[in-house]
Amino acid sequence: MTETLALDLARAQFAFTISFHIIFPAITIGLASYLAVLEGLWLYTKNTLYRDLYHFWVKIFAVNFGMGVVSGLVMAYQFGTNWSFFSEFAGSITGPLLAYEVLTAFFLEAGFLGVMLFGWNRVGPGLHFFSTVVVAIGTLISTFWILASNSWMQTPQGHEIINGQVVPVDWLAVIFNPSFPYRLIHMSVAAFLATALFVGASAAWHLLRGRDNPAVRKMFSMAMWMMVLVAPVQAVIGDFHGLNTLEHQPAKVAAMEGHWGGEEAADGEGLPLILFGWPDMEEERTRFAVSVPHLGSLILTHSWDGTIPGLKEFAPEDRPNVPIVFWSFRIMVGLGMLMILLGGLSLMQRWRGRLYNSRWFLRFALLMGPAGLIAILAGWYTTEVGRQPWVVYGLMRTEDAVSTHSATTLGVSLALFVVVYLFVFGAGVAYTLRLVRKGPQLEEGTRETSGGPGRPRHAMRPLSAVEEDLDDDQDTDGGR
Template sequence: MHGLTALDLARIQFGFTVSFHILFPAITIGLACFLAFLEARWLRTQDPVYRTLYQFWIKIFSINFGMGVVSGLVMAYEFGTNWSGFSQFAGGITGPLLTYEVLTAFFLEAGFLGVMLFGWNRVGPGLHFFSTVMVALGTMISSTWILASNSWMHTPAGYAIVAGKVVPTDWLEVIFNPSFPYRLAHMVIAALLSTALFVAASSAWQLLHGRAVPAARKMLSLAMWMVLITAPIQAMVGDAHGLNTLKHQPAKIAALEGHWNTAAKDDKNGFPLIVFGIPDMEREETRYAIEIPRLGSLILTHSLDGQIRGLKDFPKEDRPNATVLFFTFRVMVGLGVAMIAFGLLGWALRRNGALYRSKAFLRLAVAMGPTGLIALLAGWMTTEIGRQPWVVYGLQRTRDAVSAHAAGPVALSLALFVVVYFVCFGVGIRYMLKLASAGPAPDAHPHPHPNDRPSYGPGSVVPAAIAAASAPQAMARHGHRES
């Protein structure tokens, strides 16, 4: 880490920890909604496949939820240790928003999570389903508060600066700041899409290996419908988000497009879309550019002759890193296009009756499994690096937000974070993937005796307890229907 300043190391550390963390909430949001859907279908149809899928995915959900909570706590401490300047300047806004997240979403999830995990055969079916829905709702509320705080840092509103600190003047403007609706929609859809691809990969792997075929077919069917629906919607939301960013953060748009020169007012030729190139920050040009004429104008301004400001129109100290943004943005968009094509391919195979038989498609589904999370990371890198050199856009520069540390201690803590994260979360992710690839256990007893109860000894663990849970809900409804 020779040559890196404390500011550089603090940015790397926060980027590393948040990149690990964001993967877990994304899957948590998607799986919580998926579990609520599965239980609703089970209660309505009494089809044992839905119950089997619920009890299978709740194991993975519980592991993922735990890792998300632990990794999220670390970032809260980093605000105080590495970014005390930011906390002092903007804590009057971000502190209450994060507190609201704890008081609403976290308490809601914690209150009903135990019933959701361990109450399948201990409470009534209505209460258990209500608990699942409340946990899913809690993940959505959590996303709302977190995205409100993050969006305010990009498009601050409803504030005043008093004695060098930000104070709120209108909380509705703070929460519903100009970029908040677009960021919230973009993130929630990304979570649903990433989870659908994960579920599709799991089911495809099981079908390729002949495991749990009825349940795997149902999983693949549900996942592919979700991909087909959400991938195009995500593209439309992303387009609206881009227009909003062009209005409020034009330097970011110029950087990710590799666009340097502002056209003359009477130029009616529009500007091209640079498909590939290497933006050079020193030479102020995009080298080896491969362009499509006017397509940039059509995408960004929805007209063939529209123009945007080039990077040269902004002072050098206010420009984000175009070299990085250019490629992270194209990774996100390229994978998004691939997801749309994947959903359409699945729909075509479904119509031909080959969705579950085509080994080539099943292998493709396995390969597409991580693409949602990769696109999610690329998108967050684009939006956060694009905000630089500001930590609160237009109000506080990142160099003014960092704590007064020497580079050595920050480098040491970063190295420790890397080791601990890869060991601890690596083990958790590996176990989660192992469960996902194994598939649900065969349902040998679809209607257990209503008095059966799992045993919870001191050595029990969450996955084992869930796997051992029986389903007297099915027995109760079965007997009621026969009577």
């Protein structure tokens, strides 16, 4: 009983820290590319709106980048402190992959981040734009290596097990494992969508407050175009990802669908899609199920009466926690459908000429602000909990990977993590929202606040971007 509690606490601690960490890189991935687009458009069109939006969002990017680095360091240490047996077993693969991420992505980002943040009017426009693009590429390279490591844990290949340890024999097979391409694209697009929703919600907030200016309109329009073009594509990517998961991790898909096998997949009836219900792991059935006949077969097998393995075909000890996987998957899919709806409604409002002044639509866009990040977390829980009870699928169980710490030690450290994270990252999030509330500042002509012969040199300091006397009554252009 004590060992089980220690395992659950170790898993809860890692889930808590990674839940905080995944939010900040997702925003930095999307914002880095968004900043590259903004600066590129400014250089191409000379429209100062793009420049003003760049200077606004680069401050928010810097804050999120810093919080992402700090939260990532904690996760790296946990592999050695809480999951030492996993590190001993699979460290010869996960260690180099994470080292490649540092050598190729983090150093690349760090090398050009200073120029991007502090080099405006200190270097030429071409070099500054190049730095922004390099930082954006660096965030995607970082995603590449992190997803390669995690995907190998989901669908391991390219290795041999010698003396109880994994030994890589084909690095290309290790990196480009069967689930990696789908997970990489799915996660990258999710980061872009989450950022678009964040940007769109920020603009909607200002529009609802009466701060209707060209910069706010521009970022709202760009965010809505992103929803129109990318949200439906993400649904298609998710379908391919699901088919790949069905091939390599059928128990996870069965848990996602609440499919136990037996009466709900009788001969000739196909597989229904269970919309809602409560999977009962003891009774081995989904209670209170609301389902649509044959729709499960169409989605999962692309046929009218196709079936998939049910959970009863797997030993109880080889099944994931079905209720968590079942509901986290539905949260992710439900939010994805709302994103598609938001994009569709934006087209309708744009056609009617009411994109910027339809208050019910602006409220909807504002409410959807955190939806991208929530969907990412729900998808991550689906993926990671659905892999259980394996830490490396089919090779090593989670209970064999955890370090031999007492439940008391893990409980105390988890409590400390909760307190420190809520204080540190709570302050960071609050400051980010304060930056958002200030909004983009419109400047006429060429920016001359720093740099150049005889001009004052003021660094673009994210932590001094908000005046101390900012309050709710000062964030509108003449309105309240």
